[in-house]
Amino acid sequence: MSLIRVVWGSASAPTEMASYDAALAAAGVENYNLVSVSSVIPAATAVEAVGTAPDLGPAGERLTVVEARATTAGPGQVSAALAWSQAVDDGPGLFYEVAGETDANDVDRRVHEGLRAGQELRDWEFTEPNVVVESEQAESGTYTTALVLAVYGDSEPIC
Secondary structure, three states: OEEEEEEEEEEEEOOHHHHHHHHHHHHOOOOOEEEEOOOEEOOOEEEEEEEOOOOOOOOOOEEEEEEEEEEEEEOEEEEEEEEEEEEOOOOOEEEEEEEEOOOHHHHHHHHHHHHHHHHHOOOOOEOOOEEEEEEEEEOEOOEEEEEEEEEEEEEEOOO
């Protein structure tokens, strides 16, 4: 059985890209090249919320991810949420991501709504949803990023 790890982090820095890099570091995936995919979980795949990724392979390799990410210039608040549910009996599943310059309650509500809408499009019987929300206050003069990632397996060589 394959494994998808859900990781999250937030951070502030003097530039938008630096805050994104620092949030990736908080999640443990700063040394990889991320390749985003849409939000379908393959059948017979476990999903585990781990917070910070373990060592997933050599630096510079590719990681396949579903990413919820938002960055804001302070002052303000930034939040990201990732929800998932899988079909019963080890079937496929669905991720849904929401992020924005808003509070944790707003992204939590919207991610549940989005996941329900995605479930209605599929003829699968789903398990109860799981949700991870990351939210952070941005101070004036800084950029702040909040992110939640679903990381598919371990890293793979790019070339």
